[in-house]
Amino acid sequence: MADRVFALIDCNSFYASCERVFRPDLLRTPIVVLSNNDGCVIARSADAKPFVKMGAPYFQIRDVLEKHGILAFSSNYALYGDMSQRVMTVIEGLVPALEVYSIDEAFAEFTGIPRGQVEALGRTLRAQVLKLTGIPTGVGIAGTKTLAKLANHAAKRWQRQTGGVVDILDPERRDKLLRAVDVSEVWGIGRRMTEHLQAMNIKTAWDLAQADAWTLRSKFSVVVEKTARELRGTSCLELEEAAAPKQEICCSRMFGKRLKELAPIREAVATYAARACEKLRSQGSSCKRVRVSIRTGMFNPDEPKFARGEVMELPYPTDDTRLITKAAVQGLEALYRPGFAFSKAEILLLDLRRRGEYTDDLFAPVQPAATERVMGVLDSINARWGRGTLRPAGVPATPEWGMRRDLMSQSYTTRLDQLLRVQS
Incomplete structure (x- = not known):
């Protein structure tokens, strides 16, 4: 059986990128996207991150945004959802199997593709998504899903050097990355778990990979044990092509x-x-x-x-x-x-x-x-x-109590009256 090969395709600053697709004038403008009722920052473009913290209340940072020329947008979920579907459709047409993991990222199965063509396929994916949707992505390729997630982190962190695609199927490249990345960047390792691991002198992804699996299982959980095994190159997590029905x-x-x-x-x-x-x-x-x-x-x-x-x-x-x-x-x-x-x-x-x-x-x-x-x-x-065309009598079309979104962009892809207009 061929060795497993996974890729993680993750959209860069997805909400902000969606806002830029139909506004090329914002290509070099820092952007933040706000939560419901324009409450706090939930997304930032890369050039806005040095000036604005995630979760910062909008009313507290208006002066900061104005000072640094940062533009704020209300959440436009209809636009983001439609753009996500377009991105996933493009990816699905180029890979053998796909697991949509979230609105802006997906795991793809590369198993069986000749080793010399794997990175080329990753670059083709990235180029096609950008060409057909306008959304920039990062692609991480590895022998397990956890390593693919880590490779994707490297692809986005060192985008200029990597061109947005990192392949760590080679054990030497994999181990070099593991030594360079903090354990907190490992998929599934949160803040509290990081503190516990650091107390055990596990500070990098490499340290976690070398830790005794049974000790991790007894002290924490089977999930942390599987994470360590995946970092070593043993695939423990399968691709889930069909999402399980929600229990709530x-x-x-x-x-x-x-x-x-x-x-x-x-x-x-x-x-x-x-x-x-x-x-x-x-x-x-x-x-x-x-x-x-x-x-x-x-x-x-x-x-x-x-x-x-x-x-x-x-x-x-x-x-x-x-x-x-x-x-x-x-x-x-x-x-x-x-x-x-x-x-x-x-x-x-x-x-x-x-x-x-x-x-x-x-x-x-x-x-x-x-x-x-x-x-x-x-x-x-x-x-x-369109949603709401037919609805129960108790559901108003435009409620006065509706969510406040004073800074929302147009729904360029989901409403006929808000399609992009090109003037000659």
Whole structure:
């Protein structure tokens, strides 16, 4: 059997890169992207990183951004999601197998490709993604997924020297990189784990690779043991081409402003429930319980605090937006207390079950066949004409409480009225 070969393709500063694709005038302008309600920094272009920390509150750094000529954008999730799909489509057409790991990175299987062509394929991938989507990427190639992640880190860190592609299939190159990289940069090793490992004099990726695997397993977990084995070149993690169905589905948003009345909070809960149900049906699942929760802002010492949730049992496993929304609203009405300024609501679908994977009592109620047809029509119309074209009556088209995004760019690829215009 041929030795395993993996590649990790990771988009560079993905959110910021998406903003630049349709704005070539921003190619040399530092960019930051803000979280919901323009709260804090969640993404930075490389040239903005020296001046802005990740997570910095926007209201505190406006002067810093202006001083260094850094442009801020609200999160444009429709644009980012569509650009991600385009990137993954390009990659999928060039590799034998693909695992989409997150919105901006994917593992590819290179096993079986002649050794002399592996790096060339990595450079072809990078060039094609840039040509067809405008998104720059880094490519790391190695014999395990953990090493590929580390190689990708090197490709982005030393981009000028490497051209954005690093191949560490050669043991000498692999060991040289392991000695040069801090253990904190290893995939899956967080801040607290780094502190524990450093206390054991494990300071680099090389040190972790040389550590006794059974000691790591007994002292920490089997995950850390597998990480060490992967750093040595033993493949322990397979490519997951099909994502496993989620065991819980959550839809949670901060309101664009504080809400004190029940009516707008009810609209928000209905909206979040409808979105959660879309996700539920997309993976072919039903749910038996729904949890609704609301809370106030928790950091203003002058505001009274409130945070509670309510779990509602459904009469049968269902993916019916109407039934789930009704239960969520009933839970909200039991939770709501006047006199508080609420800042957030959350819908959590629990006890998820794939169709055909559960057996109820013979006389227990089941979801009517007509419901499946109604939900199928709802999803097909929205898939063709855009989300929200057909929606429950309790879900407003443009809510006053909607998320604040004052600095959002156009949805260049998902809305006809915001397509890029070229003037002659």
